[in-house]
Amino acid sequence: MAILTKEEAKKIIDKVLAFSKADEMSVALTGRRTGNIRYARNTVSTSGESTDLSLAVTAVYGKRSGTSTINEFDDKSLEKTVRRAEEIAKLAPENPEYMPMLGPQQYLESNTFVQSTANIDPAFRAKAAFDSIDPCTRKNLVAAGYLEDTTGFFATGNSKGLFAYNKSTSVDFSITVRTADGLGSGYAIKDYNDVSKLNTKAATEVAMQKAIASVSAQALEPGKYTVILEPAAAVDLLQNMMRSFDARSADEGRSFLSKKGGGVRLGEKLFDERVTIYSDPTNPDAPTSGFAGDGRAQEKVTWIDNGVVKNLTYSRFWADKKGVRAVPPPSGFIMAGGTQSLADLIKGTEKGILVTRLWYIRAVDPQTLLYTGLTRDGTFYIENGKIKFPVKNFRFNESPVIMLNNLEAMGAPVRISGNLIPPLKIRDFTFSSLSDAV
Template sequence: MTTHAGNRAVDSAQELAEAALAESAADGCVVVVEEHSETNLRWAANALTTNGQARTRSLTVISTFERADGASAGVVTRAVTTAREVADLVHASEAAGRTARPTSEASPLVEPYEHDDDWAAAAAETSAAVFEDLVPALGAAFGRWRREGRLLFGYAEHQMSSCFLATSTGLRRRFDQPDGRLELTGKSGDLTRATWSGAHVPDFAGVDVTTVAEALGQRLDQSPERVALPAGRYETILPPAAVADLMICAYQKASARDADEGRNVYGAGGGSRIGERLSTLPLTLRSDPAEPGLRCSPFAIITAPESGMESVFDNGQPVSAVPWISRGHLTDLVRTRSWARHTGSRPRPRVGNLILDGGGDATLEQMIATTERGLLLTSLWYVREVDPRTLLSTGLTRDGVYLVENGRIRGTVNNFRFNESPTDLLGRLTEAGRSEHTLPRERSDRFRRTKMPAIRVPDFNMSTVSDAV
């Protein structure tokens, strides 16, 4: 074991990772270094209010131990800058691993394999320069909205995360993840009506704030009439952002182990429902780390394990494209290497993006035009699971529910609380439009990279009326 003393600063992420591995006395060790930079803008009531920049570095050390009763792991994450802090963190991870209970999710650490990562390259960074075209466009939009008696609120954020993963087996991998989001909320001058638009972007080049703001203004102007509707089941069009929030709910619970053991919606009669038809439409729900515009890590980075879904022992495992649902049929579920070995199946790590396609070519506007009478949603909020066995979830509509009659928006409807299961919706929807890159409203802090269509549900369950605007 190499001992580090003193407060010598550790400069690079790679040096940090190697120092932690050199300090380790565990049977196995995984080190994850994340360099994160972020810049953001906020605005309210047609004026910029704040801007900020931040840069952070975190070190996660996972110490594994082989014992007669099984393998255990200790996971500790801290912000560190000196060699002494690195050593203290490694020792804390080892102490946690030695006292942890054996885990059924254990596997041998991933062995090295060929890849084309540039391990030696410096961590990527973002800066306020990404907004150099956005700010003047926002200023012009503020002026128009002020003159027209409306209010524009919003948030723009760009992040760059560089993750470096090193293991005691000799594996070295790194990935740079750019991530940006733009959210705009438009409100009427009397604050009685609101609508929202969001976008996920790897950078802000080509982001057309002018067009987005104009579309929000048109939506407010075409829906001045207020229409009160009671709770009930309504034909409802959900835009891509709302569909993304629901499909993320379905994806985050797609544990093969829970399904095989009959504990989630994907299990039945003591086994999984793989092969069963979930949608009457030929929809495909898939993930692909190489998807254009939605690129994400091609290897597993796990610092917070989740039973049945992610194991720290699987760090560095290659991540590949996978269809979870293929032409309406459930085809695969998330599976750790340990559970795959136990069931004689293939490991399926989580992927950092989600795409639903296979529907038609109709745009949201075309779907509205073919609606005799129904509701159009803008976004969902505070979506929470109620029953894991059915994936029944509840949540609220937010920033605009509209009554559509004879292909036109007639007016703004009160908000609702809804009760629906995302997997059950797949079996009931009657139309899916063109898939497009979108930003989920509820889940955007944790899962942003999605591509979804608008969908039509003939009997969406609006369980109660909500007083929210």
């Protein structure tokens, strides 16, 4: 019962709304089936599958709201949940920023569901784990990995006539490979809606190569270096930057998009002219739901166009206050890139450092988007277009805003963490100290 059809979900939501005595009511219905397999030291440690179906009811009186949740779906339980939400709403303080619920909306069709992913079973997971563990065992390497697949749906409706439904699948895989002495480490990560695109053996072989190659790392002096950030390294800094595209934070002077003395930097060129970032829920390689959690439509939006900030996200309250369109945050984003491969970027680098991924990232200054963190799982020195030797890991202090102004080259975008990100070649990337991380 965890995965309901659009018709089944609407039937339950309509039934709940029929019980309402509140001024307004919204219902959110979520279901998922999640499977996983985890292994460490070349041995499976846990595996399992779970299902969940839950419903949340929000009742509103004036500007007071209350929410109640339940995972039982008989009529008596549903009505009890409605009454509970109404009771909470009457006791709640007024929310001065409350906005009336939306009416019916039009949504883009997005292909987020793939049947082959929904068909994943324990035998498939076991084979995926074996394909990762076996090559490591044969080469006396140590694998630790995790695979999780999810099939789910989200439906929402309200007393104003809004109804939205989306069904989706996903599979996420990550692998860390260590040498037997623990001195070398490699990493790879993959995620897709369509499991047919996942090859755990191929991903593991990349991590194996990095683990073997990263033994006997040499220490380099901290400083500013040309770096090639693999997509797994670039994505975290870029995600942090995109989460900062909130108009209210900018208007209130709390953002790198705030102007000194007031105002926002919308329309300003803040990045290298080759930087274009947009979101598109219908993108075939990284599709997302056609609506946000509050029922607003997700559309194709360009956030940065040739280095110029084009759009910001707005809550409905802040958009109403400013008299503009309420643009929801994107579920994922796409950074336009070039056509070069990672190998091509390395070949074109006279001196630099290749970074597999970044880890333990923390904010230092939100107004400049300065972050600190560590490199990890394969950091290498490049000279004359070739990887010369592994280097000890660094602590970095860098802002994605500065980073995207020091852009030298970009490769072809690949999917990473639900986004499409190219490998990035950046000059003057700041490494502040060495790290003992492997």
